[in-house]
Amino acid sequence: MGNVSTSLRFLVNRSLAPFQTLKNGRRFSGAEALAVAAEHRTGRSDWGDPHFGGGLHALLEALEELPGLTPLGVVTFGNMIRQSLVNRLLFVGDSLPRSGLDAPVIITGLPRSGTTALHRMLALDPVFHAPPLWELLDPFSVTSPALKRWRTRAQIAFKNRLVPDLDAKHYTRADTAEECTLLLANSFASPLYWDLAPLEGYREWVQSVDQRPVYEDYRRQLEVLQTSHPGRRLLLKAPAHLGNLAVLHEVVPEAQLIQIHRDPTTAFFSHCSLRETLSSLVVSQPNRELIAQEVRRVFEHDLRTNVEFHRGSPDVVAHVASGRLRSTPLEALEELHCRLGLGWRSDEAGRLRAFLDRPADGGPGRHRYSDLGWGVDRDRVEGLFGGYRKAFGWAIES
Secondary structure (H helix, E strand, C coil): HEEEEHHHHHHHHHHHHCCCCCCCCCCCCCCCHHHHCCCCCCCCCCCCCHHHHHHHHHHHHHHHHHHCCCCHHHHHHHHHHHHHHHHHHHHCCCCCCCCCCCEEEEECCCCCCHHHHHHHHHHHCEEEEEEEEHHHHCCCCCHHHHHHHHHHHHHHHHHHHCCCCCCHHHHCCCCCCCCCHHHHHHEEEEEEEHHHCCCCCHHHHHHHHCHHHHHHHHHHHHHHHHHHHCEEEEEEEEEHHHHHHHHHHHHHHEEEEEEEECCHHHHHHHHHHHHHHHCCCCCCCCCCCHHHHHHHHEEEHHHHHHHHHHCCCCCCCEEEHHHHHCHHHHHHHHHHHCCCCCCCCCCHHHHHHHHCCCCCCCCCCCCCCCCCCCCCCHHHHHHHHHHHHHHHHHHHHH
């Protein structure tokens, strides 16, 4: 299967090669041209707070400098940028009045710490609406849900032909609950882009700027989504919130926050493996050492700011140990439901048992990865996250 997918990526890139560069020698249109195209597509021109422009410029510059970016990579990033611009115009221009949110539940944690598993377990409760991938990709247009689903299924089928081992690392389908990182991308301050390739300049820009305007945009998008699902609480998750809990709590104070914990060294190498697979979609030869360097910088930044937040606000977040979620999921979910004020019903336990006992049906398989070949040894990585280990050792070891 690996040789088949490699050959398919080669053929796709070869067919797209004539369209890789513009007449000025650049890979992407400028920010202004992209914005004009989005305005023509939507018929709107109100962009809201202009803070997003800095992120868009930083992203485009980082992409122009990215070595080994393939023609498929140009198309992939270009489509993502254009969709984010359209999404932005649609939610900024939405005429719905601003309103309170019905206590959304927002999950965070390190990448590869179990946020997806916890998200999908909690989403079994009908009190929640956990936006699926098809909705998050195109959340605000009047396109019918059926067409959005069909389009998302086609995209996933194509992607899985190109990188068939991605399912074992992050299984997703059009109707599975997915990360609200996609909403942050509509402000161009999201790891959605640097998870695909090491975009150091863009990542540094995002980490250096005030995140309050980004989260004000995020809140507004949640308010718009809430109007489509009255009577249900939004259930969201993104590792991207891990280093931004202070501003998230300030801007969305009614949200109930959950953080899941896993050994950071294990999460580190697992995330490196995932990013290598994602990078194979858009660059000719993923650089494992560069990927590991970027993952280290993200982990260090997010864990440092996360520990600082908890030191000043120790009772804001509900904590879950990833190990306990795996070993005793019913007990862990019952405790969490009670912490969220939901109680625990027999039908909820039944849904969870059915979810855990469902047959694999030849599904995604197991994610296998190694701590070798990343240019950094395990002992070195172990020493990077001492502050986090000290603060949450009880959860990491559970």
